[in-house]
Every structure is written in C-alpha cells, then in structure tokens.
Amino acid sequence: MDASPIPCASDRPSSTASDVLGDVSFLADHGVRHPYVAGAMGKGIASEEWVVRLARAGILSFFGAGGLPVARVASAIRRIRAAVGPNGSFGVNLLHSPVLPAQEDELVDLLLAEQVDRIEASAFVRATPALVRYRVAGLASGPDGSTVIRNRVIAKVSRPEVARQFFAPPDGDIVRALLGSGRITAEQARLAQGVPLADDVCAEADSGGHTDRRVAYTLVPHFRRLRDEIAARTRLRQRVRIGAAGGIGTPEAAAAAFMLGADFILTGSINQCTPEAGISETAKDMLAQADLADVEIAPAGDMFELGAKVQVLKRGSLFAGRANRLYELYRTLPGLDAIPADDRREIEERYFGRTIDAIWQETADFYAGHAASELVEAEANPRKKMAMVFRWYFIHSSRLAIDGRADQRANFQIHCGPAMGAANRWLKGTALEDWRRRHVDVLADRLMQEAAAIFVERLDAVVNRGRQPAPTPMRASLR
C-alpha cells in the first residue's frame, strides 16, 4: 500500500475559510465572504465605524442599538448606509427589553421605514408582536410562486424552549392580531405560515455580556436535532441554519464550533478590543491585558430583579464585586431605608459618587417621561424603588467605561467573556498583539483563515492516520 500522504485541501495554499467552513447558503443569503458574524454590542460599542469597516470587508455585523434612543439608531443607520452604499450588508440588533416594550415597537417601525433587511434578535423569551411584524412585513410572493424573504432574522438564543419558536412559523395568534390591526397584509399573513421565524439561530454558550453560561458542546448538537424535528413536523422548505457563539476567541475554538456542526460562528468579546469599537481607549487597554480567568459573573442591570447575569472584566475593575453586593442588599432588604448606615455611606461615596436621594430624583425624572406607571408602582413598593436606584449604577458604570473616566476605573462595567483572554494569548508575539492594530475585519479574517487551516489539518490527520504527517503550508504562511 502506498504510504505517501493523500493530497488534500491543505496542499492548496490558496484555500480560503469560505471554501472549507460553514454553510455556503449563509454567504449567499447575507452577501458576505465568511460564515461569520460580529455580534452586536449595545450602547453603540458596535459602532457605526465598526459596522462600516466590516461591511466594506464583506463581513456581517450588527449595529449595537441596545440601550440607545431610536433617534440615535436612525442616525447610525443613515451614516452606515451612506458609507457602505446600497449593497453593503449589515444589520441592527433588536434587543428585547422587558422593561420598555414600547421601544421595541418603535425600533421595528424605524427598521421597516429604513428598509434594514437583517436583524440580530436577542434576549427574547418568547416572540413578541414587534419581532413577528418585522419578519412578516418583509414577506412577498415571488414570480414563480416562491416566498421572497426581505427581512432576515438571526436569533441569538441560549435555551431550547426559546429556540424552538424560531425554527417554527411565527405564532398564529400574533399574526392574526397584526392582520386585524392592519399592520401586515392578508398575503403576508398567509405566507407567514410557510416560513420559519428566523433564518439563522445562533446557540449562545458562555459569553461576554448577558449569559446563561451554557456549554456549546451540549447546545449546538441539541439545536440541530431540534431544528430537524421541527422541520419534519412543520414541513417547512427552508432549512434554518445553526450558529455557535460564546467563548470563540481563537482559531482552535472557531474550528471546533464548525466541527460541532455550526453553519456559522458569531464572536463578541474580541471585537470590543479593536480600534473601531465605541468604548474608551482606557477600557481597551484593560481588555488587552486580560487573561482567560480575568472575568466574573455579575447581575445584569437591565434585568436586575429577574436575577439575570452578565459576564464582565474583573481585572482592573471592582464593578463585579460591587454589583454583586448591591444585588445581595436587594435580595435581603425590604427597601432603601433598611440599608445600614455604613453600607449606605460606602455605596454613595465609592460606588455611586452621589447620594441615593439624588439618584432617585434623576431616575424619577426619566420614568416620568418614559414609563410613568413604573414610577407609580415604585412609590408604592420600596423594593421596586430600590431596584430602580440600583439599576442606575449599571447604566452609570457602563457609561464610565465607554467615556474612559480613568479616575473611575474601579467602577468600569466592561462586558467580556473568557474569549478575550484566549485571543490575547493567541495574538501575543504577532502583529496584532497591540490592539491598535486589531482592526475588527482583520481580526475576523485572521481568525477564519487560521480556523480553516486547523480544520483541514485535523481532517488531514484523520485521513492520513498512520502515514507520514502531511505538510501544512497554509497554516505556516499565516504566522
């Protein structure tokens, strides 16, 4: 038997990531070069500049609309469009907010008016009328009788019971209600029965920012099975693609996600430490120092009462400890007046930098203009009032990190997962060690190219098991 290595993809130095990894329909549907998404980062950290850079490079990304007023999102969409032209592929994050549901509807009005043709839908527990409206209002009949889908949905999900709603057609009751209120046409309501709610469902494992701390090894295969089961039952023609997110900061992790069966991958943490991200240089310097274990779990400000969690940078900031302390007080005390005097002083001086009374005044002014019923409830419920005051700290601490108030570094809230430390180690000693050179598209290209090389190398190793090791020119050329 011939013992020479079997020729394989790694002998072709011109192989690109898209030749090897993921699902090609992802590239066609989204008009991009890689089965890769740079996931949204709220408050404009996934900034206009960041989206433009990626779109120009043919890489899909989503503007970080979470936590921003609709008018600010509108101006971002126009600026991005002007820079990338009508064919540039990008989207906007539709982040579900249980606290301010009206904003979700307003954002969908804007997305439809501006003809934004793809969204990253996240934090949904169940499909809302606003989300369904976005999807269904983009349906039309094609000349050959097929259904044209104008509004693409990538849903980011960490739980099977949520994922199953996105694999199936939109909820019939919601569709009927939208039809009844004249927000979609009868034809769109009919077509809705034949398409899944999402084109892509991304399984989000332990990640930076909001996280259920799931494990990709269990989530991705389960989502694939669930997708197939629901497709068999509903007889939908469109195959929903499965993505993987959470913990991807190295080419090895990306290659593993594709080996697990992901049709595409989505990254988050690593894209924050790039010149284009809308957060301060001080924060980026801190992120560039992070190692694998320099992250910690803290309460999530926007879902404080529900006990939701975020993963944040621990190194260089005391935010996680302080936020956990606030949550503990919320859990155990009946209201603000019950906070022991020493604790109150420490919180006001070190955490908040102002008095609790001043914060309540500011908070009440905001809610009076946005959700007056919340205010009425808070006046009658001391624990609710306490939660609203504590939530102010979460907005404030994010703002400090975005603005780069170096004297307030101890309070910086920087969302970040272990992928950041892994990327710092991967890039050490390379041209991208300095974050100022880690342009977000360069990082994506490099991650995907090296992942493809690793993927092919592993396949070669299997094919050539027991034979002479094959040369790996593709990977060597990247170093």
Ligand SMILES: Cc1cc2nc3c(=O)[nH]c(=O)nc-3n(C[C@H](O)[C@H](O)[C@H](O)COP(=O)(O)O)c2cc1C
């Ligand atoms: C700073 C930061 C802010 C984020 N903000 C949002 C957001 O507003 N909406 C959202 O859907 N996901 C958000 N995410 C999650 C990312 O889009 C992505 O799903 C996640 O970071 C992937 O996991 P990784 O951090 O392990 O790469 C954020 C992540 C980070 C690091």
